[in-house]
Amino acid sequence: MGREVGELLFRLDGNNPVNYVLMSNIYADAGYWKERESVRELVKLKGLKKEAGQSWVEIDKEVHFFYNGDETHLLTEEIHEVLKEMERRIKEETGYAYEMRFALHDVEEESKVESLRFHSEKLAIGLALVHSGIQKGGRMIRVFKNLIVCGDCHEFIKGLSRILDKVFLVRDANRFHKFEDGFCSCRDYWRFGFGFSNG
Ligand SMILES: [Zn+2]
Ligand SMILES: [Zn+2]
Structure with a gap:
């Protein structure tokens, strides 16, 4: 379910770093390290930077x-x-x-x-x-x-x-x-x- 929601978010709001952090956390929680790595690669590729807390x-x-x-x-x-x-x-x-x-x-x-x-x-x-x-x-x-x-x-x-x-x-x-x-x-x-x- 998390993957489906994530793909939807990427489509609707693909430049919002929050969505990538969310997906990265979901994959990390589930132990899907390869998927998590691909999300991180996407962030780098798109040059997105998270807003500082x-x-x-x-x-x-x-x-x-x-x-x-x-x-x-x-x-x-x-x-x-x-x-x-x-x-x-x-x-x-x-x-x-x-x-x-x-x-x-x-x-x-x-x-x-x-x-x-x-x-x-x-x-x-x-x-x-x-x-x-x-x-x-x-x-x-x-x-x-x-x-x-x-x-x-x-x-x-x-x-x-x-x-x-x-x-x-x-x-x-x-x-x-x-x-x-x-x-x-x-x-x-x-x-x-x-x-x-x-x-
Ligand atoms: Zn804290
Ligand atoms: Zn609370």
Whole structure:
């Protein structure tokens, strides 16, 4: 079914890199490495480049943008600190552990390296946490992303919504995710749709 849908998408929207990433992920999930390689060849042949993942958050009427592994923000140190602290607490309190699998299914090799750094959606959330404080103030945190939220970050935000008294509203390229009490409103169906993972 995935193959049929993919061929349809290629015909309708053959220059949209998102469709190639989607097919590449479907083939990788199914272990169809030859097919996956042919999709990657097509991307190279057509000279398509995936849009870089970017997330943003508004704080006091000012919008802050982040790329994956972005260290240009003035509060980078504080952001990293709060994210590491949150990862530690989520691991301790919910048993969440990194899921590298999502990060490895990408069209571009550099994403594997990027996946080891903080993804843009995490950085945006980190800034919101630094700003509002972990315990009090601003129960709702709104973050936007130009691509689909990555699987690891999705798990991370679920964990955050469990250990903190906060609601996270994430608007990605595909849908709204409302994270509350350890659950997401998408019921983890974000991967089906046009979901793909690239931080
Ligand atoms: Zn979700
Ligand atoms: Zn991520």
